[in-house]
Amino acid sequence: MLNNKEINIIRKFNRQYVIALGVLNKKIFKTDLSWPEGRILEEIAEEAEITPIQIVNKLKIDKGYTSRIISQLEKKKLIEKIPDSQDRRSIKLVLTDKGLEAYKSIDIRSNDQINNLIENLPDSQQIEFFESIKHANRLLFGSEGK
Template sequence: MLNNKEIDIIRKFNRQYVIALGVLNKKIFKTDLSWPEGRILEKIAEEDEITPIQIVHKLKIDKGYTSRVISQLEKKRLIEKIPDSKDRRSIKLVLTDKGCEAYKSIDIRSNDQINNLIENLSDNQQIEFYESIRHANQLLFERKEK
């Protein structure tokens, strides 16, 4: 079991990484999108015809808040709602052409951001950093239920 000093080091990393990624900024990469809008836009881009409730579950965010963000994305003409072909009571979310362009821009800037973060590391340090992140992700988020 980790002691408080070790937990403090993890918390310090979390705080520094949040700052490095710019998550505390109101807008993502100087766009007119908030971070939650950007994250939901990304999830819609990653999943073919995802439903709002699937977004709630996958991103673990409040249903009402998700609904408001989806409405904002729809008003910005980045997404559209289409009826589910299997269940007419349900809707699926898809990116518009404008939404695809916004997503691609955010994706490129996200990659650039990570490259800028690690550019001063040697090749071996970059690989070590990658392996550490991959391992942490595996330990925390990819565990199989036994």
């Protein structure tokens, strides 16, 4: 069992990583999207025809908050709602062309951000960092990521 000092080291890493990623900034990569909007846009981009409830369950966020974010993305013409062919009471969310463009830009900038974070490390330490992240994902979430 970890003691408080060890737990505080993990918490310090979390705080530093959040700062390094810019998560505390109001907008993602100086766009007009908030971080939650960007994250939901990513879910819609990566899973064809996802439902709002699937987003709620996957991201573990409040249903009402998710609904408001989806409405904002729809107003910005980044997503559209389409009827579910299997269940007319349900809707699926898909990206518009504008939404796909926004997602691709955020995805590229996210990759660049990580590259910038580790670029000064020697190749061997970049691999060590990557392997550590894979290991942490496996331990905490049962997978190595995507």
